[in-house]
Amino acid sequence: MTETKPKKIVMNNPDDPDKPPLDIDWNRLLSTAGLSIITTDLNGLITSFNRAAEQLYGHEGQDLMGEAISRLVHPYSRTDHDRMVWVITRENRTLEIQMDHLHADGRALGVRVAGSPLHNPQGAVIGMMFISVYVGEQTAIVGALQQERDVLEAILETTNDAILMIDPEGQILTMNFQFETFFRLQRYQLVGQQVDALIEEIRGRPDLPSDLLNLVVTFGLEGTRSGGGDFQIKEPVRRIVVWYSAPVHSHDGVVMGRLFVFQDATRERELDRMKTEFLSLISHELRTPLTSIMGFNEMLMDGDAGELAVDALGFLDIIRLNAHRLRVLIDDILDLTKIESGHVELRANSHELIPIINDVVRSMRPMLEARKQHLTIDLQPEMPRIWADRERLIQVLSNLLTNANKYTLDNGHVELRAYVVEDESNLPKDSPRGITLPAFLISVQDDGIGIDLKDQPSIFTSFFRTEEVSRRQIQGSGLGLTIVKSFVELHGGKIWLQSEGKDKGAAFFFTIPVVRGI
Amino acid sequence: MSYILIAEDDPYIQLMVKRKLEGAGFIVRATPDGDQVIPMMQEEMPIMVLLDVMLPGRTGLELCQDIKGYLGESAPPVIIVSARGRETDVEAGMRAGADDYLIKPFSPKQLLDLVQARLGG
Numbered sequence: 300m301t302e303t304k305p306k307k308i309v310m311n312n313p314d315d316p317d318k319p320p321l322d323i324d325w326n327r328l329l330s331t332a333g334l335s336i337i338t339t340d341l342n343g344l345i346t347s348f349n350r351a352a353e354q355l356y357g358h359e360g361q362d363l364m365g366e367a368i369s370r371l372v373h374p375y376s377r378t379d380h381d382r383m384v385w386v387i388t389r390e391n392r393t394l395e396i397q398m399d400h401l402h403a404d405g406r407a408l409g410v411r412v413a414g415s416p417l418h419n420p421q422g423a424v425i426g427m428m429f430i431s432v433y434v435g436e437q438t439a440i441v442g443a444l445q446q447e448r449d450v451l452e453a454i455l456e457t458t459n460d461a462i463l464m465i466d467p468e469g470q471i472l473t474m475n476f477q478f479e480t481f482f483r484l485q486r487y488q489l490v491g492q493q494v495d496a497l498i499e500e501i502r503g504r505p506d507l508p509s510d511l512l513n514l515v516v517t518f519g520l521e522g523t524r525s526g527g528g529d530f531q532i533k534e535p536v537r538r539i540v541v542w543y544s545a546p547v548h549s550h551d552g553v554v555m556g557r558l559f560v561f562q563d564a565t566r567e568r569e570l571d572r573m574k575t576e577f578l579s580l581i582s583h584e585l586r587t588p589l590t591s592i593m594g595f596n597e598m599l600m601d602g603d604a605g606e607l608a609v610d611a612l613g614f615l616d617i618i619r620l621n622a623h624r625l626r627v628l629i630d631d632i633l634d635l636t637k638i639e640s641g642h643v644e645l646r647a648n649s650h651e652l653i654p655i656i657n658d659v660v661r662s663m664r665p666m667l668e669a670r671k672q673h674l675t676i677d678l679q680p681e682m683p684r685i686w687a688d689r690e691r692l693i694q695v696l697s698n699l700l701t702n703a704n705k706y707t708l709d710n711g712h713v714e715l716r717a718y719v720v721e722d723e724s725n726l727p728k729d730s731p732r733g734i735t736l737p738a739f740l741i742s743v744q745d746d747g748i749g750i751d752l753k754d755q756p757s758i759f760t761s762f763f764r765t766e767e768v769s770r771r772q773i774q775g776s777g778l779g780l781t782i783v784k785s786f787v788e789l790h791g792g793k794i795w796l797q798s799e800g801k802d803k804g805a806a807f808f809f810t811i812p813v814v815r816g817i
Numbered sequence: 818m819s820y821i822l823i824a825e826d827d828p829y830i831q832l833m834v835k836r837k838l839e840g841a842g843f844i845v846r847a848t849p850d851g852d853q854v855i856p857m858m859q860e861e862m863p864i865m866v867l868l869d870v871m872l873p874g875r876t877g878l879e880l881c882q883d884i885k886g887y888l889g890e891s892a893p894p895v896i897i898v899s900a901r902g903r904e905t906d907v908e909a910g911m912r913a914g915a916d917d918y919l920i921k922p923f924s925p926k927q928l929l930d931l932v933q934a935r936l937g938g
Contacts, residue, residue, distance in 0.1 A: 579901075582900070583871070583900040583901065586900040586921045586922055587827050587830070587900055587921065588829075589921070589922045590827075590830050590833075590900075590921040590922040590923065591827070591829035591830055591833055592922075593922045593924070594830070594833045594837075594922065594923070594924065594925045595829075595833055597924055597925055597926060598833070598836070598837060598925055601926065603836070603837070603840055622922075626922060644905075646904060690904070
């Protein structure tokens with residue numbers, strides 16, 4: 300703790316180090332120099348402040364005597380300042396850093412600061428000298444960037460997702476707090492290191508999932524692939540981790556690195572599993588009583604309990620119809636639950652399309668004939684084999700034909716077509732974009748009650764029923780087309796509707812991509 | 818006495834199946850308990866077995882597997898009747914050795930047709 304105010308500086312004679320040192324009037328030099336010069340003691344308390352410094356910082360030098368020099372340092376540059384002080388006092392070295400200082404009016408000053416130790420004649424460090432040169436407005440930008448950086452960092456650190464980013468040279472750019480806690484890694488050991496250090500660390504830790512390792516290794520640094528998936532962490536508690544990885548591009552399209560995001564999906568998955576289990580249980584519990592209702596009803600109608608009056612038969616038929624409705628509803632809700640939870644497995648195989656269509660048509664004939672509707676079938680001969688889940692495809696076709704039957708008047712016309720579309724010019728006009736070609740194009744067209752233009756956008760939405768359908772008391776759950784759409788999309792196809800409006804009939808088109816060599 | 822063995826824990830479905838088959842001239846014995854199936858078969862071999870999957874005691878799938886496993890070629894035809902109707906469930910039934918798999922709700926007439934086809938009238 301020296302209180303000596305340096306009055307003289309001892310310098311070696313530049314001409315000859317062996318000659319006696321030069322004597323310089325330090326006070327005079329300090330006060331008249333055109334550069335801002337501030338001296339402090341070893342604690343950083345200001346011991347002198349020259350005129351140029353007064354001008355630069357807007358303070359009266361007298362007011363600052365004995366104050367900490369850190370008062371003049373902008374908070375953004377505190378770390379740089381502390382490092383400088385450390386180098387000067389501990390390493391007895393001079394250091395030059397560009398940083399932000401503060402003007403008396405609070406604005407940031409961009410300065411280039413040279414800090415050096417002051418020695419007593421015995422060569423011991425007794426204080427510090429800071430020479431500042433104003434470098435201008437850069438600081439404002441630096442400050443703004445810094446602020447933005449602080450905001451982003453706050454977001455990064457408080458998000459629930461674990462985030463890891465690696466630059467194209469394989470250096471770990473960032474790793475947030477969640478990543479650290481999620482995988483119990485120490486970021487101070489890893490940030491700034493090559494990704495190999497992370498790979499090494501995961502290899503040596505049996506509690507970390509090998510999937511994490513595979514992920515980092517596989518996606519590595521190259522490639523523009525994005526991807527996602529999930530894996531499990533077994534320790535300390537079993538957790539399901541959903542991950543996503545994508546390259547990060549700068550605004551001008553240069554790859555800046557790769558981002559990995561990890562989320563804890565344990566609870567979500569558990570709820571999902573419970574929902575599926577619950578619905579499966581409900582469905583089982585509903586099917587059991589329905590079996591007796593439908594079975595005994597059928598036996599009564601078949602005369603297993605003796606002859607029945609015509610009225611009684613009529614009533615039983617109503618019970619039969621409604622039990623059937625209930626059954627379809629249960630099946631639809633189950634299908635929808637499976638679709639929504641992503642549990643639908645496609646059992647795709649190679650099939651001949653025409654026999655499948657013929658099977659469906661055969662089962663639909665009685666329905667169509669009951670209403671004297673005319674069915675036209677137009678199938679392209681010699682189509683390639685179709686790669687599809689037969690049951691699902693039958694469900695799609697049956698549903699569209701059932702709709703055509705329901706929403707077409709007696710004596711109406713229904714047309715079923717199937718052919719292969721090779722390129723876009725062969726698609727019907729107003730087809731949606733993004734259809735994978737070549738594809739099978741299957742359409743079911745009718746001249747029925749049509750679909751009001753305002754209802755068309757909602758037609759594939761769950762439980763949606765048009766007013767017209769309710770008014771005409773046509774039965775249905777409003778789930779059929781939602782399910783059909785999901786099944787078509789699971790096959791990589793598209794489904795769409797064309798209807799000129801009410802009473803103009805409707806045409807449903809769907810595609811299933813052609814798979815070669817099956 | 819050649820009889821058909823039914824294992825079904827829902828009393829109404831049990832009654833329904835019993836009445837339908839008896840109406841066609843078959844003799845039926847029923848139990849709601851999965852653990853009773855093998856003892857009943859040991860006492861007297863049925864000409865056909867109808868098994869619900871979700872039974873108290875041993876499940877229909879386990880029973881089917883045992884019947885087909887122990888008796889091999891001489892095992893009676895087994896029809897599994899279940900509310901579980903996904904493809905994977907049906908496949909599990911077929912793997913257990915079932916001759917037919919009927920999904921609830923099923924039509925009694927359809928069941929009778931199936932039984933008659935298996936037993937040759």
